[in-house]
Amino acid sequence: MKLVLAVSGASGIGLAKKFIDYLPNNIDVHLVMSEHSKIVSYFEENITIHDNKTISASIASGSFGVDVTVVIPCSMNTLAKISCGIADNLVTRVASVAIKERKALLLAPREMPFSAIALENMHKLSSLGVIIAPPVMGYYSDSNSLEDMEKFIIGKWYDVLGIEHNLYKRWE
Numbered sequence: 001m002k003l004v005l006a007v008s009g010a011s012g013i014g015l016a017k018k019f020i021d022y023l024p025n026n027i028d029v030h031l032v033m034s035e036h037s038k039i040v041s042y043f044e045e046n047i048t049i050h051d052n053k054t055i056s057a058s059i060a061s062g063s064f065g066v067d068v069t070v071v072i073p074c075s076m077n078t079l080a081k082i083s084c085g086i087a088d089n090l091v092t093r094v095a096s097v098a099i100k101e102r103k104a105l106l107l108a109p110r111e112m113p114f115s116a117i118a119l120e121n122m123h124k125l126s127s128l129g130v131i132i133a134p135p136v137m138g139y140y141s142d143s144n145s146l147e148d149m150e151k152f153i154i155g156k157w158y159d160v161l162g163i164e165h166n167l168y169k170r171w172e
């Protein structure tokens, strides 16, 4: 599987790092970060890191064949751009490619509370088949720490993307 992780400038960047850490080894991961989320050295190096300005990167083309694109965390700014079809950097471009190619696109909007504008943007994208999956904590899987809560959230993301994991205790 070819997976693009796009990181925008909302809080919760640690979740993006852990999203990569828990992935199975057989996934080809490409990382792109918006200017407002620049802490690239925070990430491990066994992944392909793209410059957000390099609009000619492989992952900017539908022909590269990305299977899954995730934006974690997704700022309200990046959400608004994606919902309008703006592709002015590599983060927003890879999202627009996923939509046009009808490939899996997951956005993890991080804001609280959400404005009506953000909710409209999410509704529009959800209607197009985009997975809107904010980092919302779960209280039913024996989570006793922040790490457990984060594993639950990442496990839920993996579930909708069809990535196998054992990150949280399922409801029985």
Ligand SMILES: Cc1cc2nc3c(=O)[nH]c(=O)nc-3n(C[C@H](O)[C@H](O)[C@H](O)COP(=O)(O)O)c2cc1C
Pocket (backbone or CB within 6 Å): 007, 008, 009, 010, 011, 034, 035, 036, 037, 074, 075, 076, 077, 078, 079, 110, 111
């Ligand atoms: C410390 C800090 C935390 C922020 N957290 C959020 C957030 O949780 N959600 C959000 O939508 N924007 C947040 N912002 C604002 C975005 O960084 C800002 O809107 C920026 O323009 C987003 O650009 P990007 O979408 O290109 O990454 C935060 C900014 C700072 C400085």
